[in-house]
Amino acid sequence: xxxxxxxxxxxxxxxxxxxxxxxxxxxxxxxxxxxxxxxxxxxxxxxxxxxxxxxxxxxxxxxxxxxxxxxxxxxxxxxxxxxxxxxxxxxxxxxxxxxxxxxxxxxxxxxxxxxxxxxxxxxxxxxxxxxxxxxxxxxxxxxxxxxxxxxxxxxxxxxxxxxxxxxxxxxxxxxxxxxxxxxxxxxxxxxxxxxxxxxxxxxxxxxxxxxxxxxxxxxxxxxxxxxxxxxxxxxxxxxxxxxxxxxxxxxxxxxxxxxxxxxxxxxxxxxxxx
Numbered sequence: 001x002x003x004x005x006x007x008x009x010x011x012x013x014x015x016x017x018x019x020x021x022x023x024x025x026x027x028x029x030x031x032x033x034x035x036x037x038x039x040x041x042x043x044x045x046x047x048x049x050x051x052x053x054x055x056x057x058x059x060x061x062x063x064x065x066x067x068x069x070x071x072x073x074x075x076x077x078x079x080x081x082x083x084x085x086x087x088x089x090x091x092x093x094x095x096x097x098x099x100x101x102x103x104x105x106x107x108x109x110x111x112x113x114x115x116x117x118x119x120x121x122x123x124x125x126x127x128x129x130x131x132x133x134x135x136x137x138x139x140x141x142x143x144x145x146x147x148x149x150x151x152x153x154x155x156x157x158x159x160x161x162x163x164x165x166x167x168x169x170x171x172x173x174x175x176x177x178x179x180x181x182x183x184x185x186x187x188x189x190x191x192x193x194x195x196x197x198x199x200x201x202x203x204x205x206x207x208x209x210x211x212x213x214x215x216x217x218x219x220x221x222x223x224x225x226x227x228x229x230x231x232x233x234x235x236x237x238x239x240x241x242x243x244x245x246x247x248x249x250x251x252x253x254x255x256x257x258x259x260x261x262x263x264x265x266x267x268x269x270x271x272x273x274x
Contacts, residue, residue: 027052027227030065041069041230042260049141049235049266053126057226059084062126062250069230070254074113074120078102087125087249097195098170104131104244108193109140109214109237112253114168114176119190119233120253121262126228132245136220137229140237142189143266144217146179149210150268156206166190167198178203178210186265188234223249235266 028040030053044051056062063082066073073083078101080086089104100107113119125137149157159165160178167175173196180188191197199207214237223229231238233253256262 026050027054029053030055030061030228038068038257038259042262045230045232045256045260045262046266049143049232050139051230052221053228053230055226056126056228057128059128059250062124062128062228062252065126065228066124066252066254069124069257069260070122070252071257072254074253074255076251076253083252083254085251085253087251088247100194104242104247106242107239109138109218109239110192110194111190111237112233112251114190114192114197115173117174117176121232121234121256122252122254123231123233123238124228124250124252125223125231125238126250126252127223127225127248128250129246129248130222130224131243131247133243134241135243135245135247136222136241138218138220138239138241139229139231140214140218142179142235142237143187143268145210145213146187146189147268148213148216149179153206153209156209159203159206160210162200162202165200165203167200168192169196180265182264184264186263186267188265189237190234191237232262232266 028051041051053065056065059082063084066084073079075083076085078085087101090102092102094103111119112123146157149160157179161180163177164175165177167173168190176190178189178191180190182188193211220241221229229238
């Protein structure tokens with residue numbers, strides 16, 4: 001059985017102690033010549049914030065899936081001309097701030113595109129080649145974190161929803177809430193935990209409990225060749241454990257296709273990824 005597994009402490013990512021099995025139907029086959037079942041994919045994303053795909057064995061198949069699930073790929077600093085970004089150890093970026101994804105060290109759980117006032121809604125991570133060891137993809141359901149905060153630490157939730165709770169990015173960055181409720185009542189989470197994240201004095205006392213709850217909701221899975229995760233980037237935080245070998249993932253970022261019916265965020269209550 002494919003499992004979400006806790007990450008090893010030596011790989012630098014805090015994980016729960018127990019092993020949580022992934023839902024049996026998490027990975028859905030992706031036929032390369034048949035249109036995607038957008039209704040089923042959308043249902044999974046609305047309910048769980050994440051869905052797995054299998055059969056994405058080439059760059060073209062990843063691109064086909066990404067174009068079917070989004071209204072168009074968002075361009076990224078590190079993307080190639082087709083909009084896909086190769087996530088691998090380039091050997092050229094050790095120690096460079098903002099480039100940790102192009103190395104082999106652990107990545108803390110985060111939202112992609114926090115520098116953007118409207119981060120891309122969908123994130124697709126597809127494995128073309130796993131590493132020799134490590135490199136598990138780590139996920140945390142922000143809706144579960146929010147439910148716990150609202151129930152147990154409402155003062156922390158209030159601080160994290162402040163308009164200037166955090167500053168993400170360098171000189172051209174922006175202030176942002178960590179947890180944001182939209183006019184429709186839906187929520188979204190925006191977070192990074194590296195050198196390009198700074199937090200307001202009123203927010204800082206609550207970071208420890210936030211990180212504790214994120215850790216308690218974290219799960220990990222090792223993607224095999226052709227397997228991918230599709231994430232609601234406004235809900236599910238993602239990261240990775242450190243790895244060895246020539247691990248290669250392709251990343252696609254984009255706004256969700258209307259047929260997925262994701263709305264403007266996630267609503268409470270919802271169930272967590274399993």
